[in-house]
Amino acid sequence: MSDVPTPGTHASASEARIALVIHGGAGVSSRASISAEDEVAIRHDLDRALDAGHQVLASGGSALDAVTAAVVVLEDSPWFNAGKGSVFDAEGRHELDASIMEGHTRRAGAVAAVTTVKNPVLLSRAVMEHSEHVMLVSAGAEKFADTRADIQRVAPTYFDTDRRWQQLLDARALETAQATHTVQGTYFGTVGAVALDGHGNIAAATSTGGMTNKRYGRVGDSPIIGAGTYADERCGVSGTGWGEFFIRAVVAQDICARVAYRGDTIEKAAHDVIHGVVATMGGDGGAIALDRQGNIAMPFNTPGMYRGWVRPDGSRGTAIFPDSGD
């Protein structure tokens, strides 16, 4: 571990290892489902998120600020299921979930089922930094947002997009055809980021609109610390996929526990949880993860996962399908 920076000992970010990995969600159904034009636009926004996060890290900023900056860009993009572009629930509304965690302090914040907060990741960070709680939901979270001048509010229709509306109509049609309620396979585009900063600290954040056609105030894994988001001093994870399985498998914490207790590499830990535990249970999805050396893992058991990365050596990329260069 001699090559691992000790917190606070690095004066210059340029000599330290920094790394960033982001996702824009698993669940991409097939290559044919994305036009070449859409792929360019999606990868452009992934690149903008990488720029925002990496700029923070390169100028000596914290992993916490980096994941916040990257996720805000993805929330503001209509291409992803978080913030603008969030999916519709069974009642044709949006309920947004988000969480954030700082590894070396284990501080965490989360919000669920918010309806008027433009950037739920910022509210989850405010919960972490300005409340004595970890998770606030629904009307209570909105009330807390009322106390924060820095949290931008919008009309719920701000989150609408035609694409997501069509997805709800498709889910309803499927439901009618199958004569049973379904949210299966109807998640796309949750966003997340994990970063390692020049001080050797890790942070992770996740934001989502949840699953199309969800009902009864359903909350998925994304705002649940340990399930959709987790960070400690060695490891950080953000997940995406069928949230019920990610909660039951405590995916993000399981990946980091394998690194901490068994000494697994981040690649093996993330691979075994996504392709082993989650898949065996019948769930699907993916995760992004990194460790204190800046090693990055991005496994998924769906046909695709929107993702982007900047490694400690500066190499960088974006990809959607398995053979796209990562």
Ligand code: ASP
């Ligand atoms: N995991 C999210 C949820 O279940 C959905 C997603 O990743 O797209 O709410």
